Structure formats: structure tokens, C-alpha cells
Amino acid sequence: MKNRSDGRRPNWADFYGPNLGYVIELYEKFKEDPLSVEEDMRDYFERYGNPAEQEDTYTAPVSYVETSLLPMEKIIAAANLADKIRGYGHLAADIYPLKDREPNKELIELDFYDLTKKDLESIPANLISKDIPGHIQNGYEAIEYLKKVYTGSIAFEIRHVNNINEKNWLRHKIESGTLQLNLTKDRKISLLTRLTEVEEFEKFLHKTFVGQKRFSIEGLDSMVPMIDEIIAESVQDGAKTINIGMAHRGRLNVLAHNLGKPYEMIFAEFQHAPNKELVPSEGSIGINFGWTGDVKYHLGIDRQIKDENTTKARLTLANNPSHLEFVGAVVEGFTRAAQDERTSKGFPKEDLKSALAILIHGDAAFPGQGIVAETLNLSQLEGYKTGGTVHIIANNTIGFTTESTDSRSTRYASDLAKGYEMPIIHVNADDPEAVIAAARLACEYRETFQKDFLIDLIGYRRFGHNEMDEPMTTNPLMYNIIHKHPTVKELYGKTLLETGVLSEEARKNLNDQVLQKLIEAHNKVPDKKKEVTDASPPEVVEKGLPVIDTSVPLEQLKQINGELLNRPKSFKVFGKLDRILQRRTEALETNGKVDWGLAETLAFASIISDGTPVRITGQDSERGTFAQRNIMLHDHETGEKFSPLHTLSTAKASFAVHNSPLSEGSVLGFEYGYNVFAPETLVLWEAQYGDFSNAAQVIFDQFISAGRAKWGQKSGLVMLLPHGYEGQGPEHSSGRMERFLTLAAENNWTVANLTSAAQYFHILRRQAAILKREEVRPLVLLSPKSLLRHPLVSSEGMEFSEGEFRSVLEQSNLGTHSEKVERVVFGTGKVMIDLAEHLQSDENYDWLHIVRIEEIYPFPMAKIKEILEKYPNVKEIVWIQEEPKNMGAWNFIEPRLKEVAPTGVNVSYIGRRRRSSPAEGDPNLHKKDQARILNAALTRKEEGGL
Numbered sequence: 001m002k003n004r005s006d007g008r009r010p011n012w013a014d015f016y017g018p019n020l021g022y023v024i025e026l027y028e029k030f031k032e033d034p035l036s037v038e039e040d041m042r043d044y045f046e047r048y049g050n051p052a053e054q055e056d057t058y059t060a061p062v063s064y065v066e067t068s069l070l071p072m073e074k075i076i077a078a079a080n081l082a083d084k085i086r087g088y089g090h091l092a093a094d095i096y097p098l099k100d101r102e103p104n105k106e107l108i109e110l111d112f113y114d115l116t117k118k119d120l121e122s123i124p125a126n127l128i129s130k131d132i133p134g135h136i137q138n139g140y141e142a143i144e145y146l147k148k149v150y151t152g153s154i155a156f157e158i159r160h161v162n163n164i165n166e167k168n169w170l171r172h173k174i175e176s177g178t179l180q181l182n183l184t185k186d187r188k189i190s191l192l193t194r195l196t197e198v199e200e201f202e203k204f205l206h207k208t209f210v211g212q213k214r215f216s217i218e219g220l221d222s223m224v225p226m227i228d229e230i231i232a233e234s235v236q237d238g239a240k241t242i243n244i245g246m247a248h249r250g251r252l253n254v255l256a257h258n259l260g261k262p263y264e265m266i267f268a269e270f271q272h273a274p275n276k277e278l279v280p281s282e283g284s285i286g287i288n289f290g291w292t293g294d295v296k297y298h299l300g301i302d303r304q305i306k307d308e309n310t311t312k313a314r315l316t317l318a319n320n321p322s323h324l325e326f327v328g329a330v331v332e333g334f335t336r337a338a339q340d341e342r343t344s345k346g347f348p349k350e351d352l353k354s355a356l357a358i359l360i361h362g363d364a365a366f367p368g369q370g371i372v373a374e375t376l377n378l379s380q381l382e383g384y385k386t387g388g389t390v391h392i393i394a395n396n397t398i399g400f401t402t403e404s405t406d407s408r409s410t411r412y413a414s415d416l417a418k419g420y421e422m423p424i425i426h427v428n429a430d431d432p433e434a435v436i437a438a439a440r441l442a443c444e445y446r447e448t449f450q451k452d453f454l455i456d457l458i459g460y461r462r463f464g465h466n467e468m469d470e471p472m473t474t475n476p477l478m479y480n481i482i483h484k485h486p487t488v489k490e491l492y493g494k495t496l497l498e499t500g501v502l503s504e505e506a507r508k509n510l511n512d513q514v515l516q517k518l519i520e521a522h523n524k525v526p527d528k529k530k531e532v533t534d535a536s537p538p539e540v541v542e543k544g545l546p547v548i549d550t551s552v553p554l555e556q557l558k559q560i561n562g563e564l565l566n567r568p569k570s571f572k573v574f575g576k577l578d579r580i581l582q583r584r585t586e587a588l589e590t591n592g593k594v595d596w597g598l599a600e601t602l603a604f605a606s607i608i609s610d611g612t613p614v615r616i617t618g619q620d621s622e623r624g625t626f627a628q629r630n631i632m633l634h635d636h637e638t639g640e641k642f643s644p645l646h647t648l649s650t651a652k653a654s655f656a657v658h659n660s661p662l663s664e665g666s667v668l669g670f671e672y673g674y675n676v677f678a679p680e681t682l683v684l685w686e687a688q689y690g691d692f693s694n695a696a697q698v699i700f701d702q703f704i705s706a707g708r709a710k711w712g713q714k715s716g717l718v719m720l721l722p723h724g725y726e727g728q729g730p731e732h733s734s735g736r737m738e739r740f741l742t743l744a745a746e747n748n749w750t751v752a753n754l755t756s757a758a759q760y761f762h763i764l765r766r767q768a769a770i771l772k773r774e775e776v777r778p779l780v781l782l783s784p785k786s787l788l789r790h791p792l793v794s795s796e797g798m799e800f801s802e803g804e805f806r807s808v809l810e811q812s813n814l815g816t817h818s819e820k821v822e823r824v825v826f827g828t829g830k831v832m833i834d835l836a837e838h839l840q841s842d843e844n845y846d847w848l849h850i851v852r853i854e855e856i857y858p859f860p861m862a863k864i865k866e867i868l869e870k871y872p873n874v875k876e877i878v879w880i881q882e883e884p885k886n887m888g889a890w891n892f893i894e895p896r897l898k899e900v901a902p903t904g905v906n907v908s909y910i911g912r913r914r915r916s917s918p919a920e921g922d923p924n925l926h927k928k929d930q931a932r933i934l935n936a937a938l939t940r941k942e943e944g945g946l
Helices: 012-032 039-048 062-069 072-092 117-121 139-150 164-175 185-208 223-236 251-257 263-270 324-339 370-376 415-420 432-449 476-484 488-498 504-523 554-564 575-586 596-609 665-677 690-704 707-711 737-742 757-769 830-838 861-868 890-900 923-938
Strands: 154-157 241-246 301-307 310-317 355-362 389-395 424-428 453-458 614-618 655-659 682-686 718-720 750-752 779-781 808-810 823-827 848-853 855-857 876-884 906-912
Touching: 012 039, 039 072, 039 164, 072 117, 072 139, 072 154, 117 139, 139 164, 154 432, 164 432, 185 223, 185 251, 185 263, 185 432, 185 488, 185 504, 223 241, 223 251, 223 310, 223 355, 223 389, 223 432, 223 453, 241 251, 241 324, 251 263, 251 310, 263 504, 324 355, 324 370, 324 665, 324 690, 370 415, 370 665, 389 432, 424 432, 432 453, 488 504, 554 575, 554 596, 596 614, 596 757, 614 665, 665 682, 665 690, 682 757, 690 707, 690 737, 737 750, 737 855, 737 890, 757 779, 808 861, 823 830, 823 861, 830 848, 830 876, 830 923, 848 861, 855 890, 861 890, 876 890, 876 923, 890 906, 906 923
Parallel strands: 241 310, 241 355, 355 389, 389 453, 424 453, 614 655, 614 682, 682 718, 718 779, 750 779, 823 848, 823 876, 876 906
Antiparallel strands: 154 424, 301 310, 750 855, 808 848
16 A cells, blocks of 8 residues: 555555445454455555544545445455455466466456446446556556556566565556567567577587587577566666576576577587687776686677776676586675675674675476575675575476476466565577566666565476487477477567568668678687697696794784674673683793684684685684674673674784574585685584584585586685584584595695694694685695583684694604604594593503694695604504594594605504494494503504404
8 A cells, every 4th residue: 555645654544445444344353364454454464454543533534435335345355356466466367478378267257256347347447456557547457457467478476575665666566568579670670680689599509510509599598688687777876797697598598698699609619619819909808718628508608898997897697517506605705705795893884785696597497496495585684685686587497307297386487586585587598579568677776775676587498408319209299389480580670670660671681781790700710720739737736835934023912802802891791701702811821821712803803804705604703603703792691793703903804703603504505606716715604413414415416516627717615514423413424525535636626624723823823814815725624522612622823823734743752762663543633632631641652653743735745754754663554533434534644654664664543433423423432442542552562453
């Protein structure tokens, strides 16, 4: 209900005259059961309350006097009919190009409501809708108008949008006629030109590169002008960055036409000819090449839109593997990174209108892949919102060979989005003007409310899953229709011919011009095929990380530590936590010790003081899963939040920390995207427990570990995976180190498992230092749990003000008599602290040396060889670990230790037997096995190897 022109709230008496008493009865029903009354009334009651308590004085409007002579049930029936047209008109809409679904008109027929044309003609039009154009005079005309609006080539689903302002805004847009396009002659010809470019490009590829996969757009050709429209509208509204994520279907066409990738580059990729020299010299298009590469329909591109040498906008199509929907989270991360201003202290300053994400989904993938729901859930969260994403379902009404009846349990592919209250439009892809109208509405809604909007673009797939498939073997009925169905270019061209917009000769000339452009581009491609002679990483990657001084002067650290304890006088931290924090006062003094949590905070503080922004997120990252961080404090009386890192006097960059939703895949993808788009930022993602990282395995496998080799996409993302065997069961022990080591190659990332707070400090600072360097790579950090407060892990202040990160640490007070050492025990992480604790002070261990490998990959081969050379009489090299033998680092370490072992020296294993589950569920059994492992390592006779 809209407010009255005189500014007073509306009165149901204005609509129902002498029947106000009936409306008051409805209000009583509404109080008992809101869903028992019609939507219009429900909206009104929710907004204005009891009509009997309104201050307006009723005067029956003259124009409505006749209405009072009509039976009340007819008025209610008319209102109910209008409501059902709005809510269920989509069931009868003309949204399927193949006409292969029977429309359901039952709920919008007059007979269903015991109404006649005469009944409706007696009702004023604005009783049916306050938004319809003024030339519509009576209820019948109004109903017919609503049918036309809600059952045409565009169908609307907005009933699930609960915000009244949004719903009223949408209804006004839909019913007022403002969605109807009045395209000029030139604009219509331009639209036909675009459709011609789309179709002829696909035909040219089909004929020129016979039998090659291209995953064509054909059947959804109008998606290209839709994306054009969204980009144009968004740039006009102030967006400086447009980020697009999509799977492979239609990707080459989007690359060519929406992103401006030259035809000749695409053609060169088809015939394996050199294409790097075909990149435009002005540098407006950026294409990254990894050393192993990827198939052409997975590649992305960056494009600068320039106007008189001024960059107006940056367009990015993200690289994407065949795991279709996972790129959505990455693109959302791109977009938030583009919106955040990180050059001043505190939280980054957001400009949500400065960047837009467009996500193009498959109709089978949208409901079928859980990552979609995870990513949609980010849309309104403080740490992840991007001011609204425009979602497009590229709806072929089929998956690979699976039709929609076998791929989802809902009517529409878009139904998942209803749970997130985003408006949904279904639009017939064969009506390009309706497609443009849908795009405009999406942009207006996003600009107005900064929320997600979904367009379900319904078309078909002209060929099989790829161009070598024969769909008639599995989907004969559908493809019998498709084979006879004209293309959208043909349909729209015919419409323009019939309406006199262009002549047949002009249409033919248009086609010839597009084809000639394709031929000329193909002629530019070198005849010589590109010979791939090497797929090795560049030298800067192979040579490893440089030595970097990561120390910070002690006085500077003391100043920072002092400021970290400052907070507003009125701010009341919970007493127990306050006492814990106050203990940090003396941590950097002569007899003090810095624990893991403080070392991390000092690292963050020093990094933002160096001008590098920091962003850390995870399910409990503000406090830390193990209450170790407390980097965001809460006033225990008011709930107000405060972070001392936001008031640090030395800070030159932003610091952001956010608790994430209970998702791993979408959040890790988001943070990876954020880091790729903002490479100067130290971005950290923390798993609640390291084990839970396996819920994000696709992101690790397809993006983080391989993105640079495939796409040249660099990342310095840090992943914190709490790891360590403390008898807490199989899902709270192992960070699945073995998976990251299996993926480790070509210096693609660093895998570390640390035993010192100072080591953590230095590795974080090293990571921050390499972010802008070519050597940058992700960091997988098996962070501890029980070690977070362990005294043997705490470090003295001088360890932070001197030195650097060390890949190997040797156990102090061991190995001092080098000629007596017969066994060298190697291991990594928590078990090494357990060993240090079990060293008996009254025992003679001159036969033993213990070495902690802090950085497992890249493996510190030279350093270990240097250590072993100090012990000429060593007889045995042992690897100890907590994890089962088929897990952890053993399978990775064994061949490398054997390679550096002196001739004739055996390399053996001490640890748990091979297991299918990572850890014991019984804590007593765990303790018993852990004791056996430690005793075996510290006992001179050989035992414990399984």
C-alpha cells in the first residue's frame, strides 16, 4: 500500500467504503493467523496495524460509491484474483522458447473466482492496483492488464520478498509499465547486430574447427546483450569494476563480445598457434598464462574500458575449472576486494557501489551444487557483502544428458534463491527486448537496495553437451523440437523486417559484415602451430624464496605491545579475559615470554605498521577457536566491539577480522578471490579445526594449489589449519597434512608445521614481505591447538627482534657430542614438543639428536644434509609422527630422507599404524599409543617401527 498524496497513511475505508467493518474483522483473523488473509491486507496490517485505530476520518470517495452496491464477496474475489495473478502468473507465462510445457492458467481465470467481465467492469481499476497506467479505467481492464504483465515473456516471483518497501518498489516497477522498452530504431538494429555477432561467431567456430569442443552459447544467445546491458547500466551508476564468474558454456562468446578478447586470439588457441603476440599492444586487455596452461573455455581475462585514455571501468572474467559453481565465491571475493579501501587504519572503508559481481550459473548446477547456497549466504554478512550480485541462470533446461525432472526436486532451477529473499525473474531467451528489460530491472533493484537479484534466462541447448555429442540418443523429444526451432537472431530479424525497422538487404549486409570480420581475424592467425617444448615453471618460481629479514626492533615491539593493551576507559572487558590480557604487559621484558596468540598479534601490528593491510576470517576468528586470539574485544555490559589494532598509532593500513558463517568452501573461495584481486593484502583464512578444510577441497585442488600453473594467477593466501593429536577424536586431530603435501610441487605453496611463537611471527612477516614479489605463493600452516599456551612454544623477546624464519630447528642440549650420536630423530609439529617434555633430566642422551622440520615443503634438503654431516657415526635416522603411517608427512618425507641419509644408514618410521580413520575416538587409547610412540623414539634399542 502506498502513502496518500496528502502525506497521511492510507485507510482501508478509502478502498472498501462502508465495508470497513469487514476489514476490521479481517484484522482480528490476521492477529490469530497472518497467513489466513490475503497478501495485500497482510502487508497493510503489518505496516499500519489495526484499521479501527487509524486517525483518518472516513468519507466515502465519490468514485467508489458504486462499489458499495456490489456484493462484498465480488470485491474480495477481484482482489484475490489480482493477488493470484501477481503470485502465480509465472505458471501461465510465455517463458519457454520451445513451447514444450503446458501453461497453467487455472489460478488466473475469472471462473475460478466466480467472477464475470461485468462484475469486474463495476470495480474501479485502482482498487485492483494503485500502480497501473491511468488510461485503464475499470477492474476488467486492470485484470487483463495484470495478466499481460505477469504472463508475458517475463515472469516474476517476488512473493517471498518479505521487505515491504522492496516488494512495493518491485510491484510498482512491474505494474506501472516502466519496464516496457521503447527502443529506438538504431537500438533495435544494434541489438540485432549483437545477436548476429553471437550466432555467426559460433557458426564460424563450428565450421572452421570441426570436432573441437567449444561449449557453445547457442540457444541462449541473448545472454550476451543481457550482460552488455548490465555492464553499461552499472558503469553508468558508478561501478568501476565488474567481475564475472561463469562456467564453460557460452564462455568463448562472452570472452569475445562482452570482454573484448580478440577473435584472432581465440582462433589461435583452437589451432594451437602462438597467441601471445596477438594481445593488443595498447594493453587494454590482460591475459595471464601459466606454464602448464588450461583449456581455452576455462580461461579468464581482464579488460580496461577506456574513454580518451581514461580508464572508466575494469572488467574481469574469472578463470574457472570444470567445478562449475565454485568460482562464484572467488568472484565475490574479487568484488569485495575492489570495494574496500585499505590504506588507512581501522576496518577498510567500503564503497559497495564501486564494484559489481555478475554470476552466471547453470540450471543443473544452481540447485545441484551446495557451494551455491554457501555463497548466497554470504550476501548480507558484514564481512562478505558486496552490495548485491546479479545472478543469471543460463537455463538450457538440461544438464549433460539429464533433463530437469531428474536433476532437481523443484519446479524452477532458481527456487533455491527464494530462501535468500532475492527477486526472481524468468525470461524467455527468444525475446531479446524482454531480456534487456530484465537486465535493467536487476540493475535498478541492485542500485536501490544493494541486494542480490536473479534472472532465470530460459532457452535451450542447440547441440549436445559438447559439439561432438549426439543428443538424439538420450533426449530425442527435446531435440526434435530444437532441430526445427529458429534461432533468436532469425526470430528478431523477422520481427524487425515485419515492423519496417530494416530491410532484407540491410539484414543480409549486416550478416555479411559480421562474417567478413571473422574471416579477417582468422587470416591474422599464424599458420605455424605452436610447439610446446617445455612446461616448466619460470626461474623466479623454481629458485624458491629469498632470505628476508623479518625482525622488528625490540623497542618498537614494546611500544606496540603497550598500545595493544590500551582501550577506552569506559570499555569493560570480561574480568577473566582482562586478567589474561594484562599478563602480556611484561611479555617482552627480560624474564617474559611471548605466547602464540601475542606473537600473532605483534606480527599483525608490525605488518600494518609497515603499510600492508591484513584481513583474517574464519568461523571463530575474532576470539579464536581456542580463545587464544581475542583480537576483537567485547564490552561485557554493552556488547560493543573494539580492536586495539584499529587505534594503533603506527598503523598505516587497515586491519579486518570477521567471524565467518559455518562454511568452508565459500569462505575459503572468497578469501582466495580477495587476495588475488588485492595482492598487496595479507589475507588469512582459519579453519575451526584443520580437519574441516576438507569441506573446501575443491578450492585447494583447483584454485590455490594449481591456479598459478594453469592461469598465471598468483596468490599469497595464508591458511591456518589447527592440527595436533590430543585425544579429541578423528575430526579434531588432523589437518590432513598429507593432502597438501601430495599437491606440493613446483614451489606452488609453502607447507609448515611450527613449534615456536617466534617462528610464527617470522613466517607471517615473511609472507607479508613477499606479497608483491614474483616469488609469492600461498602458505599452508598447520597451526597448533594445545601448543597455543605451552611454555616450550613461547619465545623470548630477542627472538622477535633478531633473526628470521628458520626451516629447521634443532633440539637444544642434544647432539653436543657429535661423534657419539647414533640416532637422529626427525619430526614436525606438536609431537616434537611432546618429545622435548619426555626427555628425562637424569638420562644420558648423548647418543641422540632431535631435529624439528618446521617447513616441510619446500623440503629443506640442503639444511638437513648439513646437519647430518655433523654426525659421522649415525646409524639410524628416524621419522616420528602422530598421524597414522598412511597419513601425515611420512610418505612425502621418506624418499627425501633416504636421499640425504649417509650410505648404509637406515631410515625408519615411528608412529601409528596405517588407519582408515585419522585418530582414535577413545582418549585413553590415544594416550597409550602416544606414550608408545614417544618411548620408542627415546629408547636406544630399536622399537616402535610399524
